[in-house]
Amino acid sequence: MSRPFTKPAMTIAQQMSHLSAQGMAIPDAAAAEYWLRHVSYYRLSAYWLPFEKPKGQPGPRFVNGTSFDRVIALYEFDRRLRLLLMSAIERIEVAVRGSWAYTLAHQGGPHSYLDASLYSERRQFHDNFSRLAREVGTSPETYIDHYRRTYDDPAMPPVWMVAEMMSFGQLSRWYSSLDDRALRNAIAKPLGLPEVVLVPLLKHLSTVRNSCAHHARLWNRGFLIRMKLPQKPAALAATLDSNLGAGPARLYNSLVLSGYLLQQIDVSTNWVSEIVALLSNHPTGDLAAMGFPQDWQTRPMWK
Template identity: 80%
Template sequence: MSRPFTKPAMTIAQQIAHLTAQGMTVPNAPVAEHWLRHVSYYRLSAYWLPFEHPKGQAGPRFVAGTNFQTIIELYEFDRHLRLLILSAIERIEVAMRGSWAYALAHAGGPHSYLDASLYSDRRHFHDNLSRLAREVGTSPETYIDHYRRTYDDPAMPSVWMVAEMMSFGQLSRWYSLLDDRALRSQIAQPFGLSETVLVPLLKHLSTVRNSCAHHARLWNRGFLIRMKLPNKPASLAATLAPLAGAGPARLYNSLVLIWYLLMQVDPASNWQADMKALLATHPTADLAAMGFPVGWEQRPLWL
């Protein structure tokens, strides 16, 4: 039995009328038209979802007092949140690229990453290598082109070159696949975390980074790729919030771990203060939806 999609396209005027009819206050129609035209109804709908009654409930769609201006402010808060997180992850990512390349280069030479015996799963290693080789073959980067024109043995560039061109997600996969725990620990050492914590954390942060880079809603998102919470140092453990069951991970612990990593790779960073200032501007002050525990401001890494 077919299930056809029957929702019609609406003009912007119809979108405003529809929101108003469903119980949302639209105090300034020209402002609403601007946002619906330049951001879109569908993208903004992710930000008014928390203000909706449960589906199937009789009456208006939106809870009393829902205002289009609040939706705009929440969207802007989320946009600034993504930019602030992306700036931090960029520094962490660059540091991780350098640590991975340095450790491998000194463990076995500039091309040691090509040694299949270093990895715990040969099939996954060859999958990663095939993907990387395709990117090297089509890369427009000057340093990759120089290597292709100058050398042919090995065909792949040195580890410090490929470290600069692979995605953060790729980097986390290459790192996690290393079979030698001592080598993984050496790479993790500059970050002040054990490799058992850093491996899943990088996978998680790669997902967070992609949400930021693709302009996706972030503030109250749940992440299926969870992290492992460290139990040391004590200040970090005391700042984290216990994971709630097996459900998606919320953003609070991600922010704590991002700040902890930043303290290792950029000790002069003002990121924590900038984040606290941004959190103070949340339009509804609903930080619980982000996983923030009561009294979070008094936990060690936020002081």
């Protein structure tokens, strides 16, 4: 039996009228029109979900006191959160790129990353290599073009060049597939975490980064790729929330570990303070939806 989609498209005026009829106050119609036109009804709908009554309750869709302005405040909070987290992950990613390239180059030479014996699964190595080779072959980057025009043996550039053109997801796969645990730990050492923690953390942060890069809702999102929580240093372990349950990972531990890694990269960073300042202006105050424990402000990293 077919299930045809029958919802009609609404004009902006109809969208505002529909929201008003469902119990959302719109104190400034011109401002609402601006947001609906330049952000869109559908994107904003993710941000008025927290203001909806549970399904099945009688009466209007939204709880009393819901206004379009509060929805926009939550949207803007989430946008600033994405920018802050994106800036942290950028620095973490660059640091991992550098450590991966430096360690491999000094362990076995500029092209040692091409040695299939370094990797635990040959098939995965060949998949990673094929993908990277295609990208090198079509890359418009000046430094890659210079290598192609200047050298033909080996056909692939040295590790410090390919490190710069890899996606974060690619870098994570190349790093995690290294067979030698000591080598993985040598790469992880400048970031202050053992490889057993850093490997799954990079996979997790890669998905978080992709959400940020695609401007997706972040603040109360759940992530299926989970992390392994470190047991030391003690201050970090005491800041993390180990009561995770079985559902998707919430953002709290992602923020804690990002803040910790940033402090290893730059001891002068004020990123944690910026996060705390942003959280103090959360429009709903519902930090539990982000995975924050009730006593989070008393934990070492946030003091």
